[in-house]
Amino acid sequence: MCEVLPRRLRIAATAETASLVVLLTNLATVHVPSIADVLGPVHGSCYLVVIALSWQLPAPARVRALSLVPAIGGLLVLRAWRRPVAGDR
Amino acid sequence: MAAFLLSVHVVAAVVFVGSVTVAVSLFPRYARLALDRTTAATAVPVVHLLHRITGVYAVLALAVPVFGLAVAAQLDVLGDAWVQVSMALTVLAGALLAGAVLPGQRRLLQAVGAGSGEQLGGAAVVTARGQRVDAAALLRRLGMVSGVFNLVWVAVVVLMIVRPGSTTGV
Numbered sequence: 672m673c674e675v676l677p678r679r680l681r682i683a684a685t686a687e688t689a690s691l692v693v694l695l696t697n698l699a700t701v702h703v704p705s706i707a708d709v710l711g712p713v714h715g716s717c718y719l720v721v722i723a724l725s726w727q728l729p730a731p732a733r734v735r736a737l738s739l740v741p742a743i744g745g746l747l748v749l750r751a752w753r754r755p756v757a758g759d760r
Numbered sequence: 761m762a763a764f765l766l767s768v769h770v771v772a773a774v775v776f777v778g779s780v781t782v783a784v785s786l787f788p789r790y791a792r793l794a795l796d797r798t799t800a801a802t803a804v805p806v807v808h809l810l811h812r813i814t815g816v817y818a819v820l821a822l823a824v825p826v827f828g829l830a831v832a833a834q835l836d837v838l839g840d841a842w843v844q845v846s847m848a849l850t851v852l853a854g855a856l857l858a859g860a861v862l863p864g865q866r867r868l869l870q871a872v873g874a875g876s877g878e879q880l881g882g883a884a885v886v887t888a889r890g891q892r893v894d895a896a897a898l899l900r901r902l903g904m905v906s907g908v909f910n911l912v913w914v915a916v917v918v919l920m921i922v923r924p925g926s927t928t929g930v
Contacts, residue, residue, distance in 0.1 A: 708761045712768075712830040716823035723819045 677749065680724045684745020687717035691742045721745035728752060762834040769827040776821035780857070781910050783813040787865055788903040794872045795895055804872055811865045818857055825850050840926060846919045853912040861909055864902035871895040 690710050697706045718741065725738035725748045737747040787810045793803035825847070832838045 705761055708765065708830070708834070712765065712823070712827045715826040715830075719822040719826065720819055723822060727815075 676724060676727060677752070680721065680728070680745060681749060683717050683720045683724055684749060687714065687721050687745050688743055690714040690717060718744070721748070762831055765827055765831045765834060769824060769831055772821070772824045772827060776817050777824055777913060779817040780814055780821055781913055783810045783817070784857075784861055784906045785910055786810055787814065787868075788899055788906060791865075791868045791872065791899055791902070795868075795899070800872075807865075807869060807872060811862075811869055814857075814865060815862060818862070837926065840923075842919050842923050842926060846916050849912050849916045849919070853909055853916070856905060856909045856912065860905045861902070864898060864905060868895065868898055868902060871898065 690713050694707060694710050694714060697703060697710075721744055722738045725735045725745065728735060728748070730748075730752050734748060734751045737751055738744040740747055787807060790803045790806045790810060793799040794807045796803075828846075828850075829838075832840075832843050837843050
């Protein structure tokens with residue numbers, strides 16, 4: 672479980688940030704409403720999945736709470752979670 | 761676009777919530793077998809798989825209310841009573857799953873791991889509050905909570921189909 676979870680979290684965190692980047696790019700440039708319609712819920716789902724996955728990590732509450740940060744929460748959790756592990760090695 | 765979002769919402773509900781309800785209702789039955797010495801060998805891998813399915817698909821099922829909200833917003837029915845009651849029931853189901861079903865499954869898995877070789881009732885688990893609880897009592901409680909969880913989903917599905925007071929044709 673400890674091996675699969677960070678990989679899943681990385682996928683969800685990347686999707687969370689990437690979908691928002693596409694949404695904002697769409698808003699700033701061509702502004703196709705259907706892109707917003709589809710990617711909006713995708714981004715919302717990724718946000719919640721990142722929170723749910725982060726909560727299962729064996730990490731301090733402070734690290735897990737970073738998942739609540741919009742847009743880049745998942746990436747922040749992964750960065751904060753990796754740091755002490757890297758230091759142990 | 762509402763039709764597309766609605767399709768995603770329904771497919772996600774069937775596949776993800778459906779899997780969770782099946783795994784949740786089968787878990788207590790196989791946990792009982794896993795706690796019994798004579799059937800433990802075949803049932804222990806099953807309860808681990810059922811717990812895994814419950815946890816993984818529950819996370820994926822988060823897409824269902826999100827896409828549901830998007831559909832409701834597009835159809836302009838967010839203010840309708842049937843939508844709001846469904847949302848409240850969904851929150852209740854999520855709270856039951858995260859607060860009672862999954863922790864109950866985890867505790868029973870501990871009992872299965874610790875009490876292997878003992879008869880049902882011999883295995884005990886230490887709860888978060890430090891009390892030792894009989895595995896059979898945990899099992900009964902989990903069975904009840906799992907049933908309630910599935911009933912809540914039945915209520916939501918019926919609300920989604922009947923939509924009392926709705927005039928939309930979708």
